[in-house]
Amino acid sequence: MAEIEIDGGPADPARLAALGLLNYGHFTTLRAEAGRTRGLALHLDRLVRDCRTVFGAELDRSEVRTRIRRVLPADGAPVIVRVTVFDPALGLERPAAPATPHLLVTTRPAPAAAPGPLRVRTTAYRRELPEVKHVGLFGLLHQRRLAQLDGYDDALLLDEAGRLAEGATWNLALHDGRELVWPDAAALPGVTAALLARAHPGPQRREPVAADGLGRFVAAVAVNAGVGVRPIAAIDGTSFDPAHPAVAKLRAAYEALPREDI
Known part of the structure; x- marks a missing residue:
């Protein structure tokens, strides 16, 4: 209850x-x-x-x-x-x-089972004070609604330069088959993203990622505290394999993290 x-x-x-x-x-x-x-x-x-x-x-x-x-x-x-x-x-x-x-x-x-892969649409939108997790959610939910009305599951925000920033309520991570890549743009510093970055055993980097440069990546995930690591099946017209081994490794690394007593 x-x-x-x-x-x-x-x-x-x-x-x-x-x-x-x-x-x-x-x-x-x-x-x-x-x-x-x-x-x-x-x-x-x-x-x-x-x-x-x-x-x-x-x-x-x-x-x-x-x-x-x-x-x-x-x-x-x-x-x-x-x-x-x-x-x-x-x-x-x-x-x-x-x-x-x-x-x-x-x-x-909490959700009883892991939700399925996301299909997301990019949209030019920047949260006010993106470094703060504030209660001003109208703009984010409106962008999510518009994406869903257009047949997608969620919205992925782009900054003023057309670079990937963050999801409506999640951080984005990409994998190019060799390294984990975190988009370098103004976005909420997510707790789950920070934990996953610590736990990831392989190489990783931060770099600007343009919306039209997604073809070089083999996997994409959305991360937040509610679902942990969730695969992304598509961003706009670029598809990713939700069952790619990189996704499984990221999820395993996160789930292996110890929990703390509250």
């Missing part, structure tokens, strides 16, 4: 309305199972860093861990946990007022 709390107590309608109406805050999302998760320290680092950027305030890491533990299922079932940092006292007129961050912590059941 899904859980929702604010600062460890019931999520009262007034404070939820404040978040919904102002839509100013930031978050992180992680997958937890049996009280453990991958990359906990990186998720906490993100929340602390983004809180300074968004609110000019400090965040207590130990409090975040406590709030997450409160909402985890007693039976250890896998869930997706989202920690949203916001201040219900801020208003439209003075978002620069001194902020007191509050923690909205929610869960939803």
Whole structure:
């Protein structure tokens, strides 16, 4: 069953309305199972860093861990946990007022099975403040909707120079048959991407990747905390083999990473 709390107590309608109406805050999302998760320290680092950027305030890491533990299922079932940092006292007129961050912590059941390969369409779009995982998701969801209406599963964002940046809610990794390649463009520094980069046993590099230069790659994957490593079957008109050995190796490297106690 899904859980929702604010600062460890019931999520009262007034404070939820404040978040919904102002839509100013930031978050992180992680997958937890049996009280453990991958990359906990990186998720906490993100929340602390983004809180300074968004609110000019400090965040207590130990409090975040406590709030997450409160909402985890007693039976250890896998869930997706989202920690949203916001201040219900801020208003439209003075978002620069001194902020007191509050923690909205929610869960939803984790997917029971790995989702299938993605078919994605590129689109010229840049998130506001791409280095922050903020709650301004309208533009991303609109691009995802447009891609789905056009017969694709999701959108892959391009920067102003036409270079691959990031998916709507995931990071992109490509493999040229010899090395793992991370697109070098303004994008969210994803926790799962960072973990996979650490775990990958082979050579890797960052470089700009043009949308019209995908033919040299043999495999592509989308990575985020919810699904881990997900193969991409096609980007626009370029197809990739979802069953390529490089995909299996990336997935195995990620799944071998140890989980930390929350």
